[in-house]
Amino acid sequence: DAKTTQPPSMDCAEGRAANLPCNHSTISGNEYVYWYRQIHSQGPQYIIHGLKNNETNEMASLIITEDRKSSTLILPHATLRDTAVYYCIVRVDYGQNFVFGPGTRLSVLP
């Protein structure tokens, strides 16, 4: 079973920042937080991951709370092409598969 909790759906206006929350209150010290998205029926696409520190790449930023019990994925300027299901996953660094929950369906509105 997935060890994360995400809202089932969110809307965001095009051009605005999309902030997607994730709760992982039972995360252990060696588990990373990963974010993926799945656009329509395409293969899941890796976005970003982190352990303790906030991370940023060309796609998004990941903010992890100090107690590591929750995180937020930020898409700084959402576009219509960012409409997708976003999955938050926690996983140890090796030896475990990724467990996908139902995710958050983000709809970016014009």
Place this chain on the structure above:
Amino acid sequence: DTAVSQTPKYLVTQMGNDKSIKCEQNLGHDTMYWYKQDSKKFLKIMFSYNNKELIINETVPNRFSPKSPDKAHLNLHINSLELGDSAVYFCASSQEGRGWWQFFGPGTRLTVL
């Protein structure tokens, strides 16, 4: 330049048939996976292979048999197809280690009639 490729993209077949789905990755990764995404859209791991050895085998019927001829390929063979096998099957690969993520293929939509 496709990182993880699958063939075929669509597969329509009759109940009782045997079919295979092929997966290839050109990333030099040492671990490959098969996932199943059913009509409810939940993605579930089926198998994981590391350096041609089976690592994870979730509760999958033994009609499903993964075959890894080499590190770059992981094929999925399905015997005696059933209606409930209809789903999208995704192959993925990764290089195991700290903080590595999985690259997914485009998926194969299997429809059993």
